[in-house]
Amino acid sequence: MSLFEYAPAPESRSIVDIAPSYGLFIDGEFGEAKDTFKTINPADEQVLSEVALAGPEDVDRAVAAARRAFESWSALPGSERAKYLFRIARILQERSRELAVLESLDNGKPIKESRDVDLPLVAAHFFYYAGWADKLKYAGLGPDPRPLGVAGQVIPWNFPLLMLAWKIAPALAAGNTVVLKPAETTPLSALFFADICRQAELPPGVVNIVTGAGDTGRYLVEHPDVNKVAFTGSTEVGRQIARSVAGTGKKLTLELGGKAANIVFDDAPIDQAVEGIVNGIFFNQGHVCCAGSRLLVQESIATELLDSLKRRMATLRVGDPLDKNTDVGAINSAAQLARITELSEIGASEGAERWSPPCELPARGFWFAPTIFTGVTQAHRIAREEIFGPVLSVLTFRTPAEAIEKANNTPYGLSAGIWSEKGSRILAVADKLRAGVVWANTFNKFDPTSPFGGYKESGYGREGGRHGLEAYLA
Template sequence: MTTWEYAPAPESRDIANLKPGYRMFLDGEFVEGGGEPLKSINPATEEVLAEVSTADRDDVDRAVKAAGRAQERVWGPMPGAERAKYVYRIARLIAERARELAVLESLDNGKPIRESRDVDVPTASAHFFHHAGWADKLDFAGYGPDPRPLGVAGQVIPWNFPLLMAAWKIAPALACGNTVVLKPAETTPLTALVLAEIIQQAELPPGVVNVLPGAGDVGAAVVGHPGVHKVAFTGSTDVGKSIQRSLAGSGKKLTLELGGKAANVVFDDAPLDQAVEGIVNGIFFNQGHVCCAGSRLLVQESVAEEVLEKLHKRVATLRVGDPLDKNTDVGAINSREQLTKIQELVASGESEGAERWTSPCPVPDKGFFFAPTVFAGVSQAMRIAREEIFGPVLSVLTFRTPDEAVAKANNTPYGLSAGVWTEKGSRILWMADRLRAGVVWANTFNRFDPTAPFGGYRESGFGREGGRAGLEAYLDV
C-alpha cells in the first residue's frame, strides 16, 4: 500500500507586512493610546507578533466626540450616493490587499490560511460591497419614507473572526450614515488596525471610523459612553447580559449576537457522505471557534452507527498544524485561556460517562492546539451537551422521530443556528418552522452571505445583522 503525504506548503509570513508596533486609530490619525500596551501573540508558536497601544477612558471620550462631530457635520448630511463611493472604495481596497490580510489574520488568530484566504477576507469585502449598494436606497428599504441614522455606533467584536466581524459591523453603520467607534478583541487587534489603514487610504473624513484596541474595560467605556447612540456586541452570553443590564433605560439601541449550541440534525434518508462533510465543516471549521457551530449532532438511531463510522474515518484525515500551511485543516486555538477551557469541558464529558474519540492525527508540541474530538453516548444532562465549548469538540446524540429531534434540538437556552439533513423538502420546512434558531441551514452548514440576515433567539441574543433586515439596527425608524 502506498501512503500519500502532503509536503508542507507554507504561505510566506512576509506578505503580512507585520510591523513591530501598532497604534490606535482616532479621528483619522494613528496615535499612541493612554492605556497599557498589549502584546499580540501568535497562538501557533506562542511568539510575540507586535506590541499594540491601547486606549484609556480619555481616548474613548475623544473618539466618541470625534465620531459625533463627523456624523453631525459630514457623514450624516452626506448624500447616500456619496457615502456609497467611500464604502465601495473600502471594499475594493480589502480585495486588493486580500493576501496580506489573510496572512496577518492567520498569524494573529490561528485559523488556517485557506479559511482566511477563501472565507474571511472575501466575505469581509463582500459586506462592504453589499452595504454600499444600500447607501442611496434607504428610503426604499421598507423602513418608512425618511429613515435617519442614529448617530455614533459603539461596536465591540470578538476574536474568532476579527476582520470579518469588523466588516460585519462597520459596513451597515457607514451605509446608514452613522459613525463608528470599534473595540477589537484584546487577542486579535491587528487586522482591525490594518482595516483602519485601508479606511484612511480610502480617505474617509476624520472621525467617521475610530479603532480603539484594549481589554474589557475599553469595551465597557465605549458601551457606556453617553455620546454613543447604538451598541452592537458580538461575544459571550455573560458579557452580553451585562451590557443589556447596563443599558437598560438608557434609550440606546442595542443588538447582541451571543453564544450558541447549535443542533445539526441528520435523518435516515439524508445523503450520508454529504452530511458527514457538513458535520465536519459545521464543527471543525475555524477550530470550532464559531458561535453558530454545529456542536450537537443529532442522528436518527437507524443510521447512527454508520454515521459515526464515516465521521471517525473522515475526521482522522484532518490535518492539524501550522495555520500558514495551505494543507492545514485545523489551526491553533486562539489563546491558552481558551485551550484550558476546552480541556476542562472535555474532561467533564469523560467523567460524566460519554465515549470520547479523538483523532489520531499528530499535534504540534508548541503552540495552542487541540485534536478534533467526537463524543458518543452523550445525554442531554451532560455539560458537553449544554455548554458552549467553542472548540473542535462534537457531542453526538440520537433520536427516533422528528418530534423527538425537535424537542432535543430546542432543549438549550441558546437559539442561534441549526442544520437539517434530509432528502424531503417538506421535512426541511416542517423542521425549520419548529426549530428555535435564527438561521436554519438545509443540507449544508456555515453558509454566510451579506445579503442574508443573521442573528439569534433567547440567550443567543437579538437583532439581525446583514441583508435588508440588518439595516434597521442602524436607522431611526
C-alpha cells in the same frame, strides 16, 4: 486505506509587514496610549506586536471625534457615502492576500479559510451595503430613515475582520459614525483596516478604532454620547451590556453564544452529511458561535454515520495555520484552550465516550485535536454549554418529534442544520426549530444579503441583509 502524504505548502509570511507597535486610530490618525499590551501568534506563542491599551480618556477622544464627524458624514448624499464603501471594498480585495496572512497569524485559523472564506465575505459586505447607501428609503423602514449617531461596536476574536465588516459596513451606509473595539487577542486586522480607511480617504473620525481588553469595551458601551451599541461575543458579557444599556435610550443588538443542533435523518446522503458535520464543528477550530456542536442522528443510521465520520476525521490535518494543507489550526488563546480542555475532561468524567483521530500536535502553541463524544445525554454539560472549540457531542433520536424536542432543549437559539432528502420534512422540521438560521443539507453558509441572528440567550437583532440596516436607522 493509505493516506497521501502532503508536502508542506506554506504561505509566505513576508507578504504582510507587521509594525513593532500600534497606537489607537482616532480622528484619522494613529496616536499613543499610556499603556500597551502584546498580541501573540497562537500557533507558536511568539509576540507579533505591541498594541495600545485604551483607557477612559482615549475612548472619550474617539467618541468625540466620531460625534464631530457625524454631522458632515450623515449630511452626505447616500451616493457619496457609497463611493467610500465601494472604495474600501476594492482595497480589501486588492490587499486580501496580505490580510488573510495577517488574520491567520493573529487568530490561528488556517490560511485557506481566511483566504477563501473570510476575506471574500468581508469585501462582499462592503460591496453589498455600498449598494444600499442611496436606497435607504426603499428598505421598508419608513419614508425618511435617519442615522442614529455614534455607534459603539465591540467584536470577538473568532472572525476579527469579518465581524468588523458586519458591524462597520451597515453603520456607515446608514450615515452613522463608528468607534470599534476589536478583541484583545486579535487586534491587528482592525488596525490594518484603519490604514485602509486612510487609503480610501475616508473623512477623519468616521471610523475610529480603540484597542484594549474588557474594560475598554465597557468604557465604550457605557459612554453617554454613544447612540447605538453592537456586540458580538459571549452570552455572559452580553447580559452585562444589556443591563448597562437598559434605560439609556441606546439602541442595542447582541449576537451571542450558540449550541446548534445538526440533525441527520435516516434518508440523508451520508457522505454529504459527514462533510457538513465536519464543516459545522471543525471549521475555524470550532470557534464559531453557530457551530453545529450537537449532532442529532437518527438511531437507525447512527453506527454507519459515526464510522464514516471517524474515517473523515482521520484525514483532517492539524498544524501550521499558514500551511495551505492545514484543515484545523491553532486554538486562539491559552485561556480558550483551558476552557475546551476543562469541558472535555468533564464530558469524559460524566460518562461520555471520547474519541479523537491519531494526530501529532505541535510542541509550541495552543492546540486541541478534533474530538467527538458519543453516549451523550441532554444532562451532560458538553451537551448544554458552549465549548467554542473542535468538540462534537453526539446524541441520537428515533422520531422527528424527538429530534425537534432535543434540538430546542437549549438556552440558545442561534442556528441549526437539517439533513434529509425530503423537502417536506426539511420545511416541517425547520418551522418548529427555535433558531435564527436553519441550514438545509449544508452548514455554515453565509451571505451578506441574508440576515443572521438568534433567539433566547443567543441575543436579539439581525446583522446582514436589509434587516441589518434597521439596527442603524431611526
